[in-house]
Each structure stands twice: as C-alpha cells, then as structure tokens.
Amino acid sequence: MNLKLITTLLIISGIFACTKQSQSSDSAEMYEPSELSQMMRDMVTWSKETKLLLLKGEVIDDVPNQFYELASQKATRDEHKDAAFQGMVPEYLEALKGIDRKDSQQYYYDASIQACKTCHAVYCGGPLSIINQL
Numbered sequence: 001m002n003l004k005l006i007t008t009l010l011i012i013s014g015i016f017a018c019t020k021q022s023q024s025s026d027s028a029e030m031y032e033p034s035e036l037s038q039m040m041r042d043m044v045t046w047s048k049e050t051k052l053l054l055l056k057g058e059v060i061d062d063v064p065n066q067f068y069e070l071a072s073q074k075a076t077r078d079e080h081k082d083a084a085f086q087g088m089v090p091e092y093l094e095a096l097k098g099i100d101r102k103d104s105q106q107y108y109y110d111a112s113i114q115a116c117k118t119c120h121a122v123y124c125g126g127p128l129s130i131i132n133q134l
C-alpha cells in the first residue's frame with residue numbers, strides 16, 4: 001500500500017468513528033446529535049461568521065456564552081469523560097477569552113481554530129476538512 005492510500009483509509013475510518021451512531025439508526029432523520037455534536041455545529045457556524053467579520057475589519061463582540069460549557073456537553077461515546085478531552089478544552093476556551101477581551105482578535109481567532117485541530121487530531125479526524133476552511 002502506498003502512503004496516499006493509507007492516509008485516505010485513515011481519514012475514512014476517522015469519519016466512520018464520528019458517525020457510527022447515525023449509520024446504525026434506521027434513518028438519517030432519526031439521528032439525534034449529541035449535546036457535544038450540536039455545540040460543535042454551532043461552533044462551526046459561529047467561526048465561519050467570525051472569520052468573515054474579521055476579514056471586513058469588524059470587532060467581534062458576541063462570543064456565545066454556551067461555548068464556555070464545552071467541557072460538560074455529553075458526547076456520543078462519552079468522549080467528554082476522557083482526561084484527554086478535558087485536557088484539550090482549555091486551549092479552546094483561552095482563545096475564546098482572548099476574543100472576548102477584544103485583544104488581537106485575529107490572533108485569538110486563529111488560536112481557536114488551532115485548538116479545534118489539536119483536539120481533532122486525537123478525536124475523530126473527519127471534521128478536519130471543515131475545520132481547515134475556518
């Protein structure tokens with residue numbers, strides 16, 4: 001096997017690891033995202049908007065408060081109970097605090113996306129293709 005194939009297989013297995021529950025349920029519509037999945041989706045939406053506002057040179061003054069509750073959101077496979085997961089949450093929250101302080105917001109925005117990558121390098125690599133566009 002060449003390296004490219006191995007990488008592709010790893011990426012595919014990462015996607016499956018993250019969508020196991022939706023695959024085993026009867027229909028896609030019946031799939032209830034976990035609390036953590038739902039928050040991740042909100043984080044994607046907010047990060048996209050924030051990126052555009054920063055590009056326009058605007059000041060960000062609406063970091064959603066609920067993102068600070070990241071560590072307590074229930075995950076599909078109880079990832080939120082892992083020490084590894086808990087250990088990587090502060091990197092993201094520190095970046096959000098920087099944005100909240102209105103202190104070098106572009107710097108802290110970039111740090112927030114770096115925090116997504118840090119955690120997703122360990123937990124389900126599937127969303128990395130989305131994260132890389134943020």
Ligand code: HEC
Pocket residue numbers: 018033034035036037038040041043044047074075076077079080085086088089092112113115116117119120123124127130131134
């Ligand atoms: C501390 C770890 C951690 C951080 C930081 C993190 N994620 Fe996640 N993410 C996870 C875990 C674990 C899951 C799987 C959740 C589940 O299945 O319940 C997940 C799931 C996702 C999903 C899939 C959601 C779905 O539809 O099921 C997306 C997209 C995502 N994350 C994007 C992001 C983005 C964007 C950021 C940064 C703004 C981010 N993540 C930061 C751990 C993290």
